[in-house]
Amino acid sequence: MRVVMFGYQTWGHRTLQALLDSEHDVVLVVTHPRSEHAYEKIWSDSVADLATEHGIPVLIRNRPDDDELLQHLKDADPDIIVANNWRTWIPPHIFNLPRHGTLNIHDSLLPKYAGFSPLIWALINNEPEVGVTAHLMDDELDAGDIVLQQAIPVSPTDTATDLFHRTVDLITPVTTGALALIAAGHTQFTRQDRTQATFFHKRSAEDIRINWDWPAHDLERLIRAQSHPYPAAYTFHKGNRLEILAATVSQNRYGGTPGRIFYRENDGIVIVTGHDARTGNNHGLALTRVRTHTGQELPATEYFTTMGGYLTRRP
Template identity: 35%
Template sequence: MATTSDKIIVCAYHNVGYRCITELLRQGAEIALIFSHEDSAGEQIWFESVRELAGRHGIPCLTSEINAPENVERVRELAPDFLFSFYYRSMIKPEVLEIPRKGALNLHGSYLPKYRGRVPVNWAVINGETETGATLHYMVEKPDAGEIVDQERVPILFTDTAQDVFHKVTDAAVEVLSRSWPLLREEKAARVPMDLSAGSYFGGRKPADGRIDWSRSAVEIYNLVRGVTHPYPGAFAHLDGRKVTVWSARPMEGNGEPGCIMSLDPLVVGTGKGLLELRSLQVEGEEELAGNRIELANTAHFD
């Protein structure tokens, strides 16, 4: 069990935050304070609440930024041994990272140094990767660049959506933390320098980034669709001036002009290479329907 000297402050949100805090508590860790976020009104909340978890365990939880001057001072006064970040959405300033006596660590949703930066799971699916992972590493000023403590790989199946992969990565994150926490407490955990030249950095994504480019291959468009489908904003195109979100698709062999509707049942569209069956669609302002049930006007082409 952790001793009273192993005082922790946690910055956390989403399922990764919920599950990792649960694992620390399972191992008897002393969490003195949690920083989290207010839920965004424009976001589909499909994940567990860190704030509710903190409340059930009587742990103080703040949704104001840890970088705010009054919170930096509060962290100093608590003098934690560790600071953990589990899916916290703000970059933590160096002045905060320097406070914990035994280090500040982050659990990142990729097999670092690949996919440093924002929304790594979505990017991995969009780029057609066949595996990703979870990495526990020390935090430094540069994002996702500090020494690696432990990692776990997870497979990405061709049929996986980003949410499927996110669940796998969350399980891997908990596994990594469960192995690492006892070693961190004893100051015996690995500290492997990260070779940034062997990896990549990706920025965040906006809903507008989901626009389909029909000149891309069917597989590339399919990867975009499954990388941003529910509960994310979705990939979209325009038909008869209406925005149409594609929630599910399937690449097929064949040829057709990019964006051109090749058949109605099933609904198949040409791409830069191959064909794409649109299996589930949603015209803006209407309900989601199977592709072959969408009513088409006098057009035979997606923009």
């Protein structure tokens, strides 16, 4: 099939590579300009560079809504558009243009975790598995019929970085598998159960600010979800920003006020957590590695030389 590819960052790069390695003919690539957004500078393999290396025409757009782009698409005469990590709305007159419509590749198990940063949100929410979905695009974002979906389990120690590497490896089999079904003439696919749909916004600095009212288990997953190279979860100590790089849930239960720097437990410094910490029924969060506002990275036991005081949400 003749394919036009819309994509960005490593997800788009892997999708384009899968198409290049397939029997399909990539006739045009559309991608975004480079961004300074913190999350868009991560996993930023260039779709444009890969296309150029293979002699494929490239259009760079923030939004696919201009007449010139539409004419290029008509001239390319695609059988299908394949999209992955395209960051803005694709209008119906474009996604319906090819004979087979548009196949979107999304890194979640739709209908859950439509939208942005699905791996991070899924890890925070203690999902037992994550994955990649190929679905046909329709008027509602990430809501079209599912052509193919593959999942991987989430282990108790996985970071978002671990899950990225394992899910990005699913892009090739999901993309090529879905295209094979479509090329073979299949037209009846799995409708999404919209009662199960969830939609998430882009991550920002506010989303990684630690709230000590959260339970320790949730905070421990937040820290794993913000693993390097993602921006680390942070709090404030004595007015200065303190990034939390590693932590575990405490063995014992600790009572008091959320955010209290309380006790040394093994190799960690326990912080009281949970909105109902006053009951003494909660586990704390044992910080094991931190980064100071000056960029110094060190064990929490070296940073916290005395107990007492509080970690706070604001300076």
